[in-house]
Amino acid sequence: xxxxxxxxxxxxTETFLxxxxxxxTVAYEMLGSAADAEDVLQETWLKWAGVDLNEIREHRAxxxxxxxxxxxxxxxxxxxxxxxxxxxxxxxPLLTAPDVAEDVELADSVSTAMLLxxxxxxxTERAVFVLREVFDVPYDEIAEAVGKTPAAVxxxxxxxxxxxxxxxxxxxxxxxxxxGALDAFQKAVETGDLQGLLDLLAPDVVFLGDGGGVxxxxxxxxxGAGKVARLLAAGSAQIPAPLRPTQVNGHPALVLKLDGEVxxxxxxxxxxxxxxxxxxxxxxxxxxxxxxxxxxRR
Numbered sequence: 076x077x078x079x080x081x082x083x084x085x086x087x088t089e090t091f092l093x094x095x096x097x098x099x100t101v102a103y104e105m106l107g108s109a110a111d112a113e114d115v116l117q118e119t120w121l122k123w124a125g126v127d128l129n130e131i132r133e134h135r136a137x138x139x140x141x142x143x144x145x146x147x148x149x150x151x152x153x154x155x156x157x158x159x160x161x162x163x164x165x166x167x168p169l170l171t172a173p174d175v176a177e178d179v180e181l182a183d184s185v186s187t188a189m190l191l192x193x194x195x196x197x198x199t200e201r202a203v204f205v206l207r208e209v210f211d212v213p214y215d216e217i218a219e220a221v222g223k224t225p226a227a228v229x230x231x232x233x234x235x236x237x238x239x240x241x242x243x244x245x246x247x248x249x250x251x252x253x254x255g256a257l258d259a260f261q262k263a264v265e266t267g268d269l270q271g272l273l274d275l276l277a278p279d280v281v282f283l284g285d286g287g288g289v290x291x292x293x294x295x296x297x298x299g300a301g302k303v304a305r306l307l308a309a310g311s312a313q314i315p316a317p318l319r320p321t322q323v324n325g326h327p328a329l330v331l332k333l334d335g336e337v338x339x340x341x342x343x344x345x346x347x348x349x350x351x352x353x354x355x356x357x358x359x360x361x362x363x364x365x366x367x368x369x370x371x372r373r
Contacts, residue, residue: 084124090134091123096372097135097210098142100185103371104205105146106153107166107190109364118145136216143202143220150198161288163296165354166190167361168323168340169369175325176250181373182325184209187354188344190324192242196235203228204235210373245346250327254320256345257327261318267311272304277349282306287358290338303353323365330365337365 098119102112119141131137157164166187176182183189184205193201202221206212207228214232218225256275263271282303286292297303318329323342331339340362344352356362 086128087124087126090128091120091138094135094138096370098138099369100181100371100373101139101142101205101210102146103169104184104190104193104209105143105201106150107194108153108361109167109169109369110360111149111153112146115142115145115149136212139206139210139212140216140220143206147198147202147221150201154198161286162292162294163283163285165283165285165356165361166194166324168328168342168356168365169371170365170367171322171325171371172368173322175371176322178325178373180209181371185324185371186244186326186344187324187342188244188352191352191354192239195242196238199223200231200235200238203231204239207232208236208239244344244351248345252348253343253345254327256348256350257320257329257343260343260350261320261329264307264311265314265318267308269304269308272307273300275350276300276303277346277351280349280351280353282353282355284355285358285361287360289359290357292355292357325371337362340365 095116099112099116102115103109106112106115119138122141122145123138126137128134168187169185171185175185193204196204199221203217206217206220207214212220214225214228217223217232218228221228223231259271260275262268263275278300279298280300280303282293282297284292293306297306314331316331316333318331318341321328321330323330323340326342328343329341330337331341338357340356342354342356343350344354
């Protein structure tokens with residue numbers, strides 16, 4: 076016979092595990108860091124394990140509230156860490172399953188391009204935008220999570236939506252269009268086809284590299300089709316292994332592996348048929364979630 080305390084502990088564990096992928100996704104979208112999102116889940120579990128479940132009416136909502144508060148605290152700490160980060164900071168890439176790409180809204184919300192847009196929001200704005208626009212959390216629940224009134228949350232949400240709308244990728248891009256652009260880009264890079272690259276890149280394309288001070292990467296943004304194309308064409312002969320297509324953050328991407336280990340993850344942003352952003356992550360500390368697929372849920 077199961078004692079009441081054991082039954083409560085079993086229910087707490089079962090409920091937490093049932094919502095774990097959702098909670099990880101919330102934390103990751105708020106932080107852009109899988110490692111920090113995992114830490115937030117640990118903190119969420121510790122708080123959840125000490126709660127009297129008989130006093131909680133909506134378990135999912137309560138778990139999302141705990142996760143949001145923990146993520147907000149960590150987001151402010153992460154902001155201070157980024158100030159001393161060596162070189163450009165990029166979100167941590169995730170190897171994702173095909174079902175993530177099938178959920179268009181989820182895939183859009185975790186794309187490198189969107190996570191970089193979310194980086195331009197204040198912490199509370201980011202939390203409100205993610206909870207409302209991605210997870211459709213009611214305003215009153217968001218208000219409890221961020222410590223604001225529902226009226227204030229609505230204003231914050233409106234401001235965040237306007238901010239994101241002005242900066243998010245322009246126009247819908249189908250997975251097939253992304254794969255097509257990626258295939259053409261891969262061929263042009265591997266053959267050093269300068270004109271082919273110029274045909275694919277937008278005039279104002281931006282190339283960002285994140286080595287974290289550990290691996291060599293472009294120290295600052297490279298802007299302009301000519302500069303980016305020449306850089307890539309010149310470096311094509313130095314690529315030591317074939318680039319491999321894969322799914323990263325719900326979108327087609329390219330991965331370079333050396334001796335069986337992921338060395339570089341390259342994702343892109345497409346606007347109106349042209350590549351407007353190229354993002355290369357080389358920092359080894361950010362590549363641990365490229366070994367196995369990460370389950371993301373809404």
